Amino acid sequence: xxxxxxxxxMTATEGAIVQINCxxxxxxFNGLFWYQQHAGEAPTFLSYNVLDGLEEKGRFSSFLxxxxxxxxxxxxxxxxxxxASYLCAPIDSxxxxxxxxxTKLIIKP
Amino acid sequence: xxxxxxxxxxxxxxxxxSVKIECRSLDFQATTMFWYRQFPKKSLMLMATSNEGSKATxxxxxEKDKFLINHASLTLSTLTVTSAHPEDSSFYICSARxxxxxxEQYFGPGTRLTVT
Numbered sequence: 001x002x003x004x005x006x007x008x009x010m011t012a013t014e015g016a017i018v019q020i021n022c023x024x025x026x027x028x029f030n031g032l033f034w035y036q037q038h039a040g041e042a043p044t045f046l047s048y049n050v051l052d053g054l055e056e057k058g059r060f061s062s063f064l065x066x067x068x069x070x071x072x073x074x075x076x077x078x079x080x081x082x083x084a085s086y087l088c089a090p091i092d093s094x095x096x097x098x099x100x101x102x103t104k105l106i107i108k109p
Numbered sequence: 110x111x112x113x114x115x116x117x118x119x120x121x122x123x124x125x126x127s128v129k130i131e132c133r134s135l136d137f138q139a140t141t142m143f144w145y146r147q148f149p150k151k152s153l154m155l156m157a158t159s160n161e162g163s164k165a166t167x168x169x170x171x172e173k174d175k176f177l178i179n180h181a182s183l184t185l186s187t188l189t190v191t192s193a194h195p196e197d198s199s200f201y202i203c204s205a206r207x208x209x210x211x212x213e214q215y216f217g218p219g220t221r222l223t224v225t
Contacts, residue, residue, distance in 0.1 A: 030212065031212060033212075033213065033214075040200075040219075040221075041218065041219065042202045042204075042216040042217060042218050042219045043153070043202075043216050044216065045213060045215070048212075048213060087152075087153070091212050095212055096155070096158075097212070097214060099152045099153040099154075099155070100152055101150075101151060101152040102152060104150075
C-alpha cells in the first residue's frame with residue numbers, strides 16, 4: 001500500500017531551525033512535494049524534489065533520498081507566521097499526489 | 110501566475126438542498142482538476158480527478174451521484190453536492206494542474222460547507 005509517515009506535531013522557538021522528516025512508501029515514484037497549509041486555508045506550494053539531494057529556497061530547504069524513501073523540510077530563522085501544517089506529498093506511478101496528515105508546527109516566542 | 114479561484118468561500122445550506130462549488134483557473138488552462146475534502150486536523154482526501162470534456166474519475170468510496178463533477182472547459186470545473194446532509198459538512202478544496210508533465214497542483218482557497 002501507499003503510506004506517508006510524518007510527526008503529528010512539532011514545537012520550535014522563533015528564530016530557531018526545525019527539520020520536519022517524512023518517510024514514504026508509494027507504488028512508483030515521480031518526485032515529492034512539500035506544501036504549507038495554514039489553518040482554514042488551502043495548501044500552498046513550498047518545494048519539489050525529484051532527484052536526490054538538497055534544494056534550497058530562501059529560509060526553506062528540502063532534501064530527498066529516493067533509495068531510503070525519505071525527505072525532510074528544513075526551516076531556518078523561524079518566524080511566528082511559519083506556524084502551520086506542513087504536508088509531504090510524494091507522486092506515485094499514476095502521477096497522483098499522495099497526501100499524509102501533515103505535521104503541525106507550533107512556533108513559540 | 111497559476112492562480113485558482115473557488116466560489117463560494119463559505120456556504121451554509123439546509124439539509125436536503127444541493128450546493129454548487131465552482132473552481133476556476135484564472136491565468137492558465139488546466140488539463141486536469143482535482144477535488145478534495147478535508148476534515149479538521151485530517152489529511153486531504155482526494156474525491157475525484159476530472160479532465161476537460163470527459164467524465165470524472167472518482168476515488169473508491171466517493172458516491173458519483175452525490176458529488177457531481179462537471180469539467181466543462183479548460184478553466185472551469187464544478188462540484189455539486191446533491192441532497193446535502195450534515196455529514197457532508199467539510200472543507201472542499203479544488204486544485205488544477207497545468208499539463209501532464211507538470212505535476213504541481215495549484216490550489217484554490219477552499220470552500221467551507223456547513224449543512225444544517
